[in-house]
Amino acid sequence: MSSSHDSLRTLDYSVIQQCMHCGFCLPTCPTYDATHLERNSPRGRIALMRAIADDRMELTRAFADEMYFCLGCLACMTACPAGVEYSQLFETSRAMAEKSAVLSNPTRRWTRRLMLKGLFTRPRLLRLVGRLLYFYQTTGLQKLFRRLGLVKLLPSRIQQLEPQSPAVRAKFSHQLIAPVETPQNGIIRYRVGLLTGCVQDLVFSNINRDTADVLLANGCEVHTPPVQFCCGSLHGHNGESETSRVLARRNLDLFDIEGLDAIITNAAGCGSHLKTYDRLLAEDKRYAERAAIWSTKCKDISEFLVQIGFRAPTAKPANLPIDKLTYHEACHLCHGQKITVQPRRILKSIPGVRLTELAESTWCCGSAGIYNIIQPAMSQQLLSRKLGHIANTGAAIVATANPGCHLQIENGAKATGSNIQVLHPVSLLAIAYRTE
Amino acid sequence: MTTDIIAELSARFPPQAVITQHEDLLAYSYDGTPMLQQLPRAAVLVNSREEVAALLALASKHGTPVVTRGSGTGLSGGSVPLEGCIVLCTARMNRVLELDTDNLTIMVEPGVINNEVAMRADAVGLFYPPDPGSMKVSTIGGNVSENSGGLRGLKYGVTRDYVMGLEVVLATGETFFTGNKCVKDVAGYSLKDIFIGSEGTLGVVTKILLKLIPKPAARKTLLAIYERMDEAAATVSAIIAAKIIPCTMEFLDRTTIRCIENYSKVGLPLDCEAILLLESDGHPAAVEEEAKRMEQIAREHGARSISLAKDVEEATKLMTARRMAIPAMARVAPTTILEDATVPRSKLPDMVRFVQKTADKYKLTVGTFGHFGDGNLHPTFLANERNPEEIHRVHQAVTEIFSYAVELGGTISGEHGIGLTKKSFLPGAIGELNVRILGELKRAFDPKGILNPGKIFDQLRSPNDAAARSPAN
């Protein structure tokens, strides 16, 4: 079932018309900053979208390329006083570009089908692949593979990525978190659902455990369905809106939405998308109502903790240089969800923490979903800029709340020989609680 | 024409600098003005004065019009292309060339953003006062060419008051510098003053020498809330009559307040008719005294409440929120048509009432805000460009407002320029002779009429020039 949101021509025209081309978004756009070409700016991109909506322009390859040069970082939405819904325009444009197949070629088709449709819609298969990757990384196979130079046989894009392939955890979320966990003292203040994510599940299942622990410590009964579906953000942001709707419905089926007080996510990129299920399924008669409830109950972990007045830890985490800490704001937390003070409040509640603010903390690190794969040059440029600012703070720990940023900064730091640690704010809080 | 100008440009410029792809050109087809759009033939991202000169020389040779563009935030269509023209974009000429703390000047390229100058100055204890609402986006080249004002016009003046020198490339490609670091200079006509506010019709500015002043030691920001618009206007008159010149006196009406608060959430009251944002700066003792007296005057004139920003951060937040007014109005209507009528300060209450009356007469929604201290009002009509009948009514209302402003001894544009949108009103506002003199000046600098032709006024070409310019390219 397609929706009017899949084409700029059927999208409510007022969304496009909202842009009054004041240009306030220009200085906040990383791609415009890099090229100073108007076409690479939010205002320029919206002008192209409008030309398509008005039938003044065909959907061309250049247009589609432009939509994939955009990071989707949504800094322009924070900057825009006119309230332009850029994320909606951008997703619609990418969906339209995919439908028109102007970018289509056999390799792209194949990888997209494998990744977006094959892998990221099948949680069990994804975990199996994760398991194999873990095996590859831990058995020495990776070392052997690299030593024999077999990496060189891979296509160049994949070659660049091979050293970046994240270290998969020995245990995934369902092996660490029981389907229902209750606070030790038995007093239940809230009942919450916990979303375990895809990348988070494979690579950062420990963060999911930390999240559950922190929730338990704050009087929440935590419901974590063992097999969860991808939230669909990857699909929504990459022009597969139909698949993203399928995934949204599956997730809605998975939780007792009415019975839970909140549904918690700890991955900014997922949260930003999960909160739009209402819009995504607005035209779906069966799901619209529940999707609307979902959207009001879906909360980022830091947002929820501050909302319920979380308990400040009393102990200082041992063996962590928490007096040298900085915070990188994930785009989809600060721009996508407008959550900026809550993570800082959590960090500052931990005894011993000294938070040095990061220059340009809300500037994209270049991870941007799969942007680092499809636009490696621009991504690298942004990463270097970010690492430079991080180095200037003298921090030993970077806190950030999104798996994409986490990996990007961790890999980037490693490549420059820095031994900076990257940690999720909720992990730091969990560590502090555990030291009590 | 023997060779095509695009071919010659492509040969002269680096590969990515000359842009001809449709998708790229679409992004240069507008500025900040509603309902104006025109595709250029090409756009060139220049990187140096030499490149500007080369481009203009070629354009002269081919008789191709050139429209200079900074950040394209102009509100009168100044950088909107003309058919067949080349857009010369200065966005990449954005280097700060010199900060002279002995002579208190800064030399910049035209693509430097206003805010960059403000921050550089601030870092060394200096101050660059002109602060248009668009200060984080608009370029100094654009500011100079529109003679932009801002929130501090009353006390500190406008861009013109800070321009000490300009480097200009003429239509022929010849380059000269006018002005210097001297406070006093009467050697010849003040050429730089002719270029300030010339909207890209006389030459392309490639370097700007700006004056900086010492940073005021203290600043206090007050927010006064009114149940009636007249009381706010009366407060402003009384403050001036009391011989106080605050640096800022911004006025916002109910519609504007709602739009701004909706975006910025700074806590503006939603149940009042008007607010005044008053700022005093200077020596701490004087500021203290001035703020107190302004508060008292505001109270005497019926302010419901008056609050003092508790710190710099809060004051900055309020001013930043005020700068969002124009785009924030776009939240409530698809098309915002903003005017710039300016009247002598004493006539403000009349003007504000007239705007409201005219809007009612034409059944239009209007939000009014502006720089009350200097009589510069921004009545903003909220309409939909897809409704031609409504747009027609807006034009009727605007025409009446302009006539009334001129009648009161005011002007049709305080700071946004004439460009395309107000060109038809110009003769009525300044007189036919004035317009003719402008035309003759233009011809002296740009005989072939290739620089932003058709902006401000339609150029009368002398008969022997006509042959030199072919409209095709």
Ligand SMILES: Cc1cc2nc3c(=O)[nH]c(=O)nc-3n(C[C@H](O)[C@H](O)[C@H](O)COP(=O)(O)OP(=O)(O)OC[C@H]3O[C@@H](n4cnc5c(N)ncnc54)[C@H](O)[C@@H]3O)c2cc1C
């Ligand atoms: C939200 C918003 C708020 C605004 N607030 C204010 C305000 O408070 N006060 C105010 O005065 N204006 C204001 N403006 C209008 C606008 O920002 C100013 O006119 C600004 O100076 C334009 O700068 P720009 O770089 O965008 O120039 P552009 O719009 O690109 O160009 C403006 C004009 O200058 C010419 N030009 C640009 N660069 C050069 C150059 N190097 N040499 C020769 N000619 C050149 C162009 O041809 C054009 O005619 C506002 C606009 C917006 C969208």
Ligand code: SF4
């Ligand atoms: S997206 Fe918003 S900030 Fe950017 S030009 Fe349009 S209205 Fe202005």
Ligand code: SF4
């Ligand atoms: S999402 Fe980011 S990269 Fe894309 S237009 Fe907005 S600010 Fe620019």
